Amino acid sequence: MKSFKRAGAKPEPKGDPIPLLDADGNPVTELKRDKKGRLVLDKEGMPIKVPAVKRDFYGNPLYENVPYTDPEEARKTALRSGDFAEFDDETEAAYEQVLRERAAEEDSSLAPDPDALLEVRHLKMYFPLKKTISGKVTLWLRAVDDVSFKLHAGETLGIVGESGCGKTTMGRSILKLYQPTGGQIFFDQTDIAGYNSKQMRPLRTKMQIIFQDPYSSLPPRSTVGGILSEPVLVHKIASKQDVRSYVLKIMEQCGLRDYYYERYPHEFSGGQRQRICIARALSVNPKLVICDEPVSALDVSIQAQIINLLKHLQEQLGLTYVFISHDLSVVKHISDKIGVMYLGSMVEFGSKKDIFSHPMHPYTQALFSAVPNPNPDVKMERIVLSGDIPSPANPPKGCKFHTRCPKCMEVCKHIAPQYREYEKGHFVACHCYPQED
């Protein structure tokens, strides 16, 4: 009997779609697509490049068999030959992501360093920029991307970098003012990265922050005594009877006179306000203080007073500081260790002596070349970086600094350099130095 097709009915598919096979000829069954549907990861987590989906006459997907290319092998071949013409940057970017996630997973099982007060491993803080109507995030701003370091009790870590490089976000993520997207934060050998606000509450006395702007960080309707007493009472550091004498002692330590107790913040200058902020941070006996550009809003003469006060308090109370600043002279004066950040990543980390005596990363070299030298006999060679800092929402492929680097090579445009330890405690991420063992 003759059959008739109903108008508009979907035609029956003819033949099976050709399966996607891996290098060994086995069908690839578990795939993850990227946002554009071009890159997929197989079940091993390795990226595979798939050509645009072709469809047969009936609209059925028709994949072509694509040979599985080992991204590690492709990278080695390109590095050996120096020819990146056929090199696939997107596959490489996906592969680097896989490697980073693997490293974070491997490191997550390691015990924290017993000597470190603060140990940060593979810290990530991403903010969603674009979402689909169903709420799926399609674009992230990677403010902090895979940052790791250790800090011992009583030390000061200076964090430097241009505005927008993620210094402040990193400091706030350590304090859990933001919930980190990934990574571990060991404070006193306890991983607090996954803690909620209730779990963080007892730790708030141990970790404090001094904000950049002393004008907006003090409540205008409270007296100095009220501002400093509140955290002491909330965290039960002193009883109601003793709180006044306790606060007066802290004020004296911070160079504030006792009759300031009844005064309001608007009656003080910027330097005195910052002393009140420091006293507020110290009133709960913290171990770690994040100083977020604490002197950048002050005059140079006042800056020196505040820096000296912070140093004096550190010696007296054994405090540990993370000192965020874009002023290299200030960082040099106060720090024991220095971390240099660029576009959300740590590009160089080491002791103050190592970083200042021989900076290895071209970005650090450029930053330090801008520090004025008071000795007229020393010839300054200024390295001027051209161009603006790229957007962390769309960072350049390969080395994030390659668009501005005066030493940029072809490899830098395609492959991100490894963050490696070249001298004891001196870490750098740059292709100018050996990448393989």
Ligand code: SF4
């Ligand atoms: S990896 Fe290349 S582009 Fe990046 S800092 Fe080093 S030399 Fe410059």
